Amino acid sequence: MLLEINDLCVNAEDKEILKGINLKINKGEIHVIMGPNGSGKTTTANAILNNPAYTKIGGNIIFDGQDITNEKTDEIARKGVFMSFQLPEEIPGVSVTNFLKYAKNKVTGEPVKIFSFKEELKKYMEELNMNPKYMERSLNVGFSGGEKKKNEILQMLVLNPKLAILDETDSGLDVDAIKTVSKGIEMFKNENNAVLIITHNTKILHSLKVDYVHVLVNGKIVKTGTQELAKEIEENGYSKYKN
Amino acid sequence: MAKTKLEEINRNIYDIKNKDEYDFKIKKGLTKEIIEEISKQKNDPDWMREFRLKALDVYNKLELPTWGPDISELNMDEIATYVRPKTGLSNSWEDVPEDIKSTFDKLGIPEAEKKSLAGVGAQYDSEVVYHSMKEDLIKQGVVYTDMETAVREYPDLVRDHFMKCVPVNDHKFVALHGAVWSGGSFVYVPKGVKVDIPLQSYFRLNSPESGQFEHTLIIVDEGASLHFIEGCSAPKYNKVNLHAGCVELYVKDNAYLRYSTIENWSKNMLNLNTKKAIVGKNAQVDWVTGSFGSKISMLYPMSILNGEGAKTEYTGISFAGKGQNLDNGFKVVHNAENTSSLVNAKSISKNGGKCTYRSLVRINEKAKNSKSSVSCESLMLDDISISDTIPVNDIRTDEVEFSHEAKIGKISDKTIFYLMSRGLSEEDAKAMIVRGFAYPISKELPVEYAVEMNNLINLELDGAIG
Ligand SMILES: Nc1ncnc2c1ncn2[C@@H]1O[C@H](COP(=O)(O)OP(=O)(O)OP(=O)(O)O)[C@@H](O)[C@H]1O
Ligand SMILES: [Mg+2]
Numbered sequence: 102m103l104l105e106i107n108d109l110c111v112n113a114e115d116k117e118i119l120k121g122i123n124l125k126i127n128k129g130e131i132h133v134i135m136g137p138n139g140s141g142k143t144t145t146a147n148a149i150l151n152n153p154a155y156t157k158i159g160g161n162i163i164f165d166g167q168d169i170t171n172e173k174t175d176e177i178a179r180k181g182v183f184m185s186f187q188l189p190e191e192i193p194g195v196s197v198t199n200f201l202k203y204a205k206n207k208v209t210g211e212p213v214k215i216f217s218f219k220e221e222l223k224k225y226m227e228e229l230n231m232n233p234k235y236m237e238r239s240l241n242v243g244f245s246g247g248e249k250k251k252n253e254i255l256q257m258l259v260l261n262p263k264l265a266i267l268d269e270t271d272s273g274l275d276v277d278a279i280k281t282v283s284k285g286i287e288m289f290k291n292e293n294n295a296v297l298i299i300t301h302n303t304k305i306l307h308s309l310k311v312d313y314v315h316v317l318v319n320g321k322i323v324k325t326g327t328q329e330l331a332k333e334i335e336e337n338g339y340s341k342y343k344n
Numbered sequence: 345m346a347k348t349k350l351e352e353i354n355r356n357i358y359d360i361k362n363k364d365e366y367d368f369k370i371k372k373g374l375t376k377e378i379i380e381e382i383s384k385q386k387n388d389p390d391w392m393r394e395f396r397l398k399a400l401d402v403y404n405k406l407e408l409p410t411w412g413p414d415i416s417e418l419n420m421d422e423i424a425t426y427v428r429p430k431t432g433l434s435n436s437w438e439d440v441p442e443d444i445k446s447t448f449d450k451l452g453i454p455e456a457e458k459k460s461l462a463g464v465g466a467q468y469d470s471e472v473v474y475h476s477m478k479e480d481l482i483k484q485g486v487v488y489t490d491m492e493t494a495v496r497e498y499p500d501l502v503r504d505h506f507m508k509c510v511p512v513n514d515h516k517f518v519a520l521h522g523a524v525w526s527g528g529s530f531v532y533v534p535k536g537v538k539v540d541i542p543l544q545s546y547f548r549l550n551s552p553e554s555g556q557f558e559h560t561l562i563i564v565d566e567g568a569s570l571h572f573i574e575g576c577s578a579p580k581y582n583k584v585n586l587h588a589g590c591v592e593l594y595v596k597d598n599a600y601l602r603y604s605t606i607e608n609w610s611k612n613m614l615n616l617n618t619k620k621a622i623v624g625k626n627a628q629v630d631w632v633t634g635s636f637g638s639k640i641s642m643l644y645p646m647s648i649l650n651g652e653g654a655k656t657e658y659t660g661i662s663f664a665g666k667g668q669n670l671d672n673g674f675k676v677v678h679n680a681e682n683t684s685s686l687v688n689a690k691s692i693s694k695n696g697g698k699c700t701y702r703s704l705v706r707i708n709e710k711a712k713n714s715k716s717s718v719s720c721e722s723l724m725l726d727d728i729s730i731s732d733t734i735p736v737n738d739i740r741t742d743e744v745e746f747s748h749e750a751k752i753g754k755i756s757d758k759t760i761f762y763l764m765s766r767g768l769s770e771e772d773a774k775a776m777i778v779r780g781f782a783y784p785i786s787k788e789l790p791v792e793y794a795v796e797m798n799n800l801i802n803l804e805l806d807g808a809i810g
Contacts, residue, residue: 154757194781194784203776
């Protein structure tokens, strides 16, 4: 078992958001969470990484055999959790290269060899159809919405986590870019890691072998199924799960 | 006492304090006799001795400034104005005494020399003790020497320019400077000579209760160009320390001068430095400034654009921590047509530190078709720190393009969370954001200075935590 969430209850500014989430993810699996706007998907991702803006009022999170419920965000990242942000932050004056070199050193605890690192970066950027000039640009500053998302996938590939949580990485992407992101996920995926995809859209799932689809409504997982469930939701919406 | 010691630990790389050795230290306080004594000690020519005495008169007449940070704690009677180290002027590293050398070693001066920088003039206390210059520059007629030597060996050049750009009646501390100035650099670049490697000099204060009044005079003659770098660092002492240096830059027609400086004073220093440039026709002066340390800083480099088509750029950053009040900024006067100024000022304050950007942009009637663009940005690292902008814009003609933009920001929790989700600790995340904020300034500095600036930022941030 890679990730185990038990009865997780989370508040944001005294408002109950998550009302008892249960989720188990094994190595080698791809999970999908779908759900209406405001149902708590992003909150779930933030809770896993223990964003201090959210308060855990019940339950726990076990990652790779360790309780990470109250661990610091950077510790959790170093243990191997990664999150692709729905709204990535801009960091002026810090280049993509320098940022990733620094982060990689922090995550692996090993010195990063600059030449081979740059080669690796170039290779991934090519695969993701990114302009290699972006390596020297300030992180996310002036990037278009789609470029930011691709840059998140680039970070995932470089940091090579055990669990990658992708929060609406496909939103706002053109058809080709969605395929590129899918390709990035395929490149990343192996039997020792896992992916949790948060999405409103089944397009990104087409070329991926999805193991489970969860429906999150009003802070609770109300249904779990296979890829078929995603298709059904795409056609019929969430009305039958809301009551 | 013990507490002060602890706070000093983080700065120990920069706060290397040598034994307070000196063979000559004059009486505290400031009288005619003292000025005469300084003048005699320095072997001043008559004109310089008279100049000093006149400046003393002006000093006694002028009042302390009534605006800006409170400097009432300053007691001139307690500041010994002249301290001479045990060595005379020396041309080779071997001749420099051991303890002075070890201090310089840690500041990287011989390194810089190895890197074939054009010349190294290092001021230890009030005298220049180490000085050298590449031979090809000498052949080209470039003069780079200490100020005392310049007074003796280039009397006409010095007399024509010394404190003409910054007159002694500018303000009280300039008058003081005129009376007691000691040490500093003199550079003359002849017409058409382009010096393609930077000249650099280090200043350092190393004696309790001593002020430093070094004078920098740079003349870049017509069509010539130069990059001059000045680095400052001082060990920490408990008594008030005053720095009232003076920098005069003459950039003649079609000439270019880039003046870069990192001032890193100990946290008890009052830094009241005066810097001015007079810029000729189609000439340009660029200022790059990093202001760290010091308790109070009042530092407003000024460009006077006298020639048609003259240009100036100012790129500066200040970093104020606990107990610091950095009142910095830039002044520019446009006196001729088609002149332009570009200002990019940044400040960082943390732990209750205060940064003020105080500026003047004056565009006179004659300065038609001139442009001025000012951008200042400040970053506050917590809720108790202060940042302020006090611009004075005095535009006397309509035929100008003028813009002023000010931004005040804080580090957002979302940004910190984003970086922490990539494995950076909270401290690392903050440091990265601050370094990124400072990057537009540090990229203008030569690489070893940029590295030093990043180290300083890290040191300053370390102090903020825990
Ligand atoms: N920091 C916060 N403070 C207050 N309320 C918050 C905070 N974060 C989230 N919420 C609220 O919690 C609820 C769930 O938000 P969340 O971002 O998890 O939704 P989501 O499922 O990701 O929605 P979407 O599909 O629109 O991205 C929303 O009502 C939102 O307004
Ligand atoms: Mg969301």
